[in-house]
Amino acid sequence: MAHRHDSEPNTGTAQRPFADALARLKEVGLRPTRQRLALAKLLFDGGDQHITAEQLHGMARNASVKVSLATVYNTLHQFRDSGLLREVVIGQGRSYFDTNIHDHHHFFVEPMGQLVDIPVDSVEVGQLPTPPDGTVLDRVDVIIRVTRSA
Amino acid sequence: MAHRHDSEPNTGTAQRPFADALARLKEVGLRPTRQRLALAKLLFDGGDQHITAEQLHGMARNASVKVSLATVYNTLHQFRDSGLLREVVIGQGRSYFDTNIHDHHHFFVEPMGQLVDIPVDSVEVGQLPTPPDGTVLDRVDVIIRVTRSA
DNA sequence: ACAGTACATTAGAACGATTATAAACTGTTG
DNA sequence: CAACAGTTTATAATCGTTCTAATGTACTGT
Ligand SMILES: [Mn+2]
Ligand SMILES: [Mn+2]
Ligand SMILES: [Zn+2]
Ligand SMILES: [Zn+2]
Numbered sequence: 001m002a003h004r005h006d007s008e009p010n011t012g013t014a015q016r017p018f019a020d021a022l023a024r025l026k027e028v029g030l031r032p033t034r035q036r037l038a039l040a041k042l043l044f045d046g047g048d049q050h051i052t053a054e055q056l057h058g059m060a061r062n063a064s065v066k067v068s069l070a071t072v073y074n075t076l077h078q079f080r081d082s083g084l085l086r087e088v089v090i091g092q093g094r095s096y097f098d099t100n101i102h103d104h105h106h107f108f109v110e111p112m113g114q115l116v117d118i119p120v121d122s123v124e125v126g127q128l129p130t131p132p133d134g135t136v137l138d139r140v141d142v143i144i145r146v147t148r149s150a
Numbered sequence: 151m152a153h154r155h156d157s158e159p160n161t162g163t164a165q166r167p168f169a170d171a172l173a174r175l176k177e178v179g180l181r182p183t184r185q186r187l188a189l190a191k192l193l194f195d196g197g198d199q200h201i202t203a204e205q206l207h208g209m210a211r212n213a214s215v216k217v218s219l220a221t222v223y224n225t226l227h228q229f230r231d232s233g234l235l236r237e238v239v240i241g242q243g244r245s246y247f248d249t250n251i252h253d254h255h256h257f258f259v260e261p262m263g264q265l266v267d268i269p270v271d272s273v274e275v276g277q278l279p280t281p282p283d284g285t286v287l288d289r290v291d292v293i294i295r296v297t298r299s300a
Numbered sequence: 301a302c303a304g305t306a307c308a309t310t311a312g313a314a315c316g317a318t319t320a321t322a323a324a325c326t327g328t329t330g
Numbered sequence: 331c332a333a334c335a336g337t338t339t340a341t342a343a344t345c346g347t348t349c350t351a352a353t354g355t356a357c358t359g360t
Contacts, residue, residue, distance in 0.1 A: 031327060033337065054317080068339050073318070093243025093317055093346070109285055116282050124276040128294065132266050135259055135296035142292050144278065146285035181356060183308065204346080218310050223347070243317070243346060307356075314349070325338070330331100 020044060028082035038065040039075050043085070048100040050088065050115035056097070088115065090143065105142040118144065170194060178232035188215040189225050193235070198250040200238065200265035206247070238265065240293065255292040268294065 021040035025032045042059050043051070051059075057072045076097050079085040086098040088106065091113045098115070105123050107116040123142050131137050171190035175182045192209050193201070201209075207222045226247050229235040236248040238256065241263045248265070255273050257266040273292050281287050 031336070033327075035338070052317090070319085070340080071338055074338080089240070089242055092239055092245070095242065095317085107282055107285070109282065110288070118279055122277070122279040124274065125292065126274040126276070127272070129268055129272040131294070131296040132257055132259065134298060134300045135257070136299035138260065138295040138297050140292065140294050142275065142290065144281070144290050145288040146281040147288050148284060149286040150284040181307070183355075185309070202346090220311080220348085221309055224308080245346085302360085303358100304360105305356100305358085307354105309354070310350105310352085312350090315347080317346095318344080320343070321339105321341085323339085325336105327334105327336080329334085 024084060028079075028084060030078060030082065035065075035067045035071050036075055036078075038063070038067065039072065040079075040084075043079070043097075043099055048098070048117065050096040050098050050106075052094060052096055088141075090115070105144070107144045107146055110145060110147050118142070174234060178234060180228060180232065185215075185217045185221050186225055186228075188213070188217065189222065190229075190234075193229070193247075193249055198248070198267065200246040200248050200256075202244060202246055238291075240265070255294070257294045257296055260295060260297050268292070 021037045021044065022032050024040055024044065025036055030036060038060060039056065042056060042063065042065075043049070053069065053072050053076055056076070057067070057069050060067045060072070076085065076087075080087050080097065083101065086101050088096045088098050090096065090106075090108055091110075094113060096115055100117055103120045105118040105120065107118060108114075109116065125140060125142060128137070128140065171187045171194065172182050174190055174194065175186055180186060188210060189206065192206060192213065192215070193199070203219065203222050203226055206226070207217070207219050210217045210222065226235065226237075230237050230247065233251065236251050238246045238248050240246065240256075240258055241260075244263060246265055250267055253270045255268040255270065257268060258264075259266065275290060275292060278287070278290065
């Protein structure tokens, strides 16, 4: 299986943060290298987050993990391709990688570009129109753009 | 007024494509320069379109309109700020400028990145969650990602 | 019409995020 | 351990976009 579903019973990974990184990599068939283990830990320990490549690189540096920006990009893309992460492209040319891989939507707080999750059942999207000829539905993104008001 | 509403009676601009460009610029208080007139014509003559800066620059070149890419960007942004265009940021770092300024949503055909309009009442988005504290709702974008199937 | 001025256009450089390259390194297998 | 495939890395390249500052143009008042 490529990724885990929300409704599956918890297999333990969420509870054992330190052993988890290795298990995740094994599961998707990626070699557990120093860099991937460290990045997996940074990504999956603690709650869900929406993080850019630059930010993750900064977190790594901050945690004294020696890893190049190129590897951060490589790893994020591999994790995305393996279903460990979801990529959210939003704003001008910025990619966020979302550790919440369940079906959900987003608030996008401009202008600083912060993402906030919206549970999928908080938005009633009924009655989808049929896709254009020769195309098949991939995914529905609802982005609620909000701005600072205070 | 900053822009025209869907429900207003047609004031004639849609019917008189050639006189239209000038009228539109006047309406929003932009000087009718050679470049802006030419770009307005390319944008607003004919049906609605979703166009990138590069594409519009290409259309201009193709129509023997001498205009720099910088001016194409400047003009698109001015038109957007004036309410003549809507900007749709989607895909990795690409901006589309949408001549359909009415409230509506989009199919996004990957991987070539074509946009197709969805009338706003074809998608039932009810029951929006309340925005995060200190923020106020700006706009709701529904993007239905589809892929080639044939 | 003309000068004065604010606004607009432009080529080219700069930018920021991302992707490609190709050489050095490391995990795994036998 | 040897051998190989897979991985990491510094660095260059790319892409769309924005900035700069020099030149050109549209409007205003006389
Ligand atoms: Mn699934
Ligand atoms: Mn309106
Ligand atoms: Zn999310
Ligand atoms: Zn549209």
